[in-house]
Amino acid sequence: MTEPLLTVDGLTVRTGTGRELVSGLAFEIAPGERLGLIGESGSGKSLTTLAVLGLLPAGMTVTGSVRLDGTQIVGASEKTLVGVRGRSAAVVFQEPLTALDPLMRVGKQIAEPLRRRRDLKGTALKAAVVDLLEQVRLPEPDRIARAFPHEISGGQRQRVALAMALACDPALLVADEPTTALDVTVQAEMLDLIDGLVRDRGMAVLFVSHDLAVVAKVTDRVLVMKDGRAVESGAVTDVVRAPREAYTRALVDSARQLEAALDLDLGDAR
Amino acid sequence: MKRRSSLTLWTGAVFAGLVVLLALVSLFWLPYDSDDTSGGRLTGPGGGHLLGTDKLGRDLFTQLMTGSRIALQAGLGSVAVAALLGVTLGLLAAFAQGWFDDTLSALLDILIAFPTLLLAMLIVAARSATLGSAILAIGLAQSAVVARLTRILVKRVLAQDYITASRTSGTTWPRIVAGHVLPNMWPTLAVNLALQFGLAVLAEAGLSYLGLGAPPPNASWGRMLQEAQATFTTAPAGALAPGVLLVLLVIGVNLVADGLRDVLDPTARKDRAAA
Numbered sequence: 001m002t003e004p005l006l007t008v009d010g011l012t013v014r015t016g017t018g019r020e021l022v023s024g025l026a027f028e029i030a031p032g033e034r035l036g037l038i039g040e041s042g043s044g045k046s047l048t049t050l051a052v053l054g055l056l057p058a059g060m061t062v063t064g065s066v067r068l069d070g071t072q073i074v075g076a077s078e079k080t081l082v083g084v085r086g087r088s089a090a091v092v093f094q095e096p097l098t099a100l101d102p103l104m105r106v107g108k109q110i111a112e113p114l115r116r117r118r119d120l121k122g123t124a125l126k127a128a129v130v131d132l133l134e135q136v137r138l139p140e141p142d143r144i145a146r147a148f149p150h151e152i153s154g155g156q157r158q159r160v161a162l163a164m165a166l167a168c169d170p171a172l173l174v175a176d177e178p179t180t181a182l183d184v185t186v187q188a189e190m191l192d193l194i195d196g197l198v199r200d201r202g203m204a205v206l207f208v209s210h211d212l213a214v215v216a217k218v219t220d221r222v223l224v225m226k227d228g229r230a231v232e233s234g235a236v237t238d239v240v241r242a243p244r245e246a247y248t249r250a251l252v253d254s255a256r257q258l259e260a261a262l263d264l265d266l267g268d269a270r
Numbered sequence: 271m272k273r274r275s276s277l278t279l280w281t282g283a284v285f286a287g288l289v290v291l292l293a294l295v296s297l298f299w300l301p302y303d304s305d306d307t308s309g310g311r312l313t314g315p316g317g318g319h320l321l322g323t324d325k326l327g328r329d330l331f332t333q334l335m336t337g338s339r340i341a342l343q344a345g346l347g348s349v350a351v352a353a354l355l356g357v358t359l360g361l362l363a364a365f366a367q368g369w370f371d372d373t374l375s376a377l378l379d380i381l382i383a384f385p386t387l388l389l390a391m392l393i394v395a396a397r398s399a400t401l402g403s404a405i406l407a408i409g410l411a412q413s414a415v416v417a418r419l420t421r422i423l424v425k426r427v428l429a430q431d432y433i434t435a436s437r438t439s440g441t442t443w444p445r446i447v448a449g450h451v452l453p454n455m456w457p458t459l460a461v462n463l464a465l466q467f468g469l470a471v472l473a474e475a476g477l478s479y480l481g482l483g484a485p486p487p488n489a490s491w492g493r494m495l496q497e498a499q500a501t502f503t504t505a506p507a508g509a510l511a512p513g514v515l516l517v518l519l520v521i522g523v524n525l526v527a528d529g530l531r532d533v534l535d536p537t538a539r540k541d542r543a544a545a
């Protein structure tokens with residue numbers, strides 16, 4: 001049995017005033033495995049992903065253990081963390097606009113991790129950037145590489161963010177609500193894209209969403225969070241078909257209702 | 271919107287440019303030697319002297335030209351001191367947490383509340399009344415303002431998602447500061463530094479007016495104003511001319527700052543990138 005890529009054990013995050021935001025969370029992700037993290041807004045999903053990379057806001061205290069690719073993250077020095085980030089795990093965030101530097105051309109932002117991780121320069125670097133933009137299926141990669149973030153659409157920005165994460169060639173891709181800010185048709189494409197790219201590379205995925213339907217499309221296993229605690233976990237199909245907790249059942253129902261409501265709204269609009 | 275801002279920028283550039291031109295020409299050519307008193311006292315405009323002479327018989331226009339040099343030196347020098355010191359302190363404060371940040375912020379608040387004039391008098395007392403002392407005093411006072419602004423700007427940029435995104439890929443802090451933080455705070459900082467330039471020119475004129483700026487043979491506009499004050503009713507040109515240039519330069523620089531605000535705005539770049 002190989003060692004898991006990510007082992008979180010007894011992870012607890014507190015504010016400076018001692019309020020617990022994440023409590024005693026435990027889960028594992030094996031190399032190449034996919035785990036979904038779901039829960040209502042404010043349940044501590046984002047804090048959990050930040051804790052995995054040692055990126056919690058200053059002032060918060062963390063206890064417990066996060067072992068990522070053999071390195072203990074909790075209490076690690078910035079130097080250790082810089083070495084682990086990108087190589088072991090990279091992140092795609094929810095808001096595609098704010099996750100890109102507004103003053104830097106898209107190509108340069110993708111080039112940053114490429115240069116560092118693969119030691120590329122000059123034309124080889126340019127070619128690698130264009131190649132990545134093609135892999136996330138962006139049209140006219142040359143033009144997009146020269147564009148500033150506000151010159152491309154929200155869906156395109158999120159693909160760029162995905163390309164930046166892939167440029168790090170991480171063992172684990174952390175996706176924090178990567179499709180929440182996108183409209184429904186773009187969402188489905190984005191999920192397919194992530195699914196395919198991750199499969200090709202054999203990457204492990206930690207996929208965060210408040211929407212069970214979205215998580216079900218990408219991952220096989222889910223962990224349900226409420227108020228900073230894990231309330232239920234298991235195979236996606238089991239959890240959807242037979243939720244054991246009332247909270248999970250509510251999530252399943254709301255996912256169904258939301259889908260139904262969205263369909264109806266779209267129908268009315270047309 | 272775009273056109274209006276570039277009109278502001280150009281008007282300002284022309285105003286300030288006139289003074290810059292005077293200063294540049296003065297380096298190679300002056301109508302008279304600065305200590306040439308052959309013109310007779312307080313003669314009116316005309317008769318070989320474009321604007322007349324001062325109470326010692328020196329050519330007013332010559333003095334205005336050398337004065338423009340001092341005004342620009344004061345502005346550039348003070349802003350250089352303020353930018354260097356202010357940005358460094360601001361960065362330190364923004365990155366430091368806890369007591370260092372608190373202490374530095376408190377110190378900056380005190381320095382900002384401290385009257386520039388009093389600071390200048392202290393520095394002049396410790397050194398001597400030179401242009402350098404005036405620049406040091408003004409630059410120090412302004413560096414507190416720049417530091418406080420820098421601290422806020424840096425903190426604001428550091429809270430952005432793209433900084434976290436960059437950190438998740440393992441970028442080191444020095445690279446993040448050089449690649450993301452400084453470029454993103456630069457537009458706001460540049461506008462502020464342009465405003466500080468105008469304020470520094472005014473402050474130097476004020477110090478010279480009080481005899482705390484560049485010492486006599488150098489013609490500072492502030493001292494020209496002061497010297498011409500007593501004879502304002504009989505020979506108004508001596509006071510009006512430096513006053514007008516002072517206003518021209520300060521308004522010009524402020525207009526440039528205002529125009530820069532729009533030109534450096536990232537969303538305004540859309541037009542340029544598309545063009």
Ligand SMILES: Nc1ncnc2c1ncn2[C@@H]1O[C@H](COP(=O)(O)OP(=O)(O)O)[C@@H](O)[C@H]1O
Nearest residue numbers: 015021039040041042043044045046047048057
């Ligand atoms: N910087 C912070 N300071 C204090 N509380 C925070 C901070 N960030 C998040 N929280 C709180 O932590 C809880 C979990 O937040 P988060 O992990 O962002 O939730 P989710 O991603 O599941 O929507 C929320 O109640 C939120 O208000």
Ligand SMILES: [Mg+2]
Nearest residue numbers: 045046176177
């Ligand atoms: Mg979140």
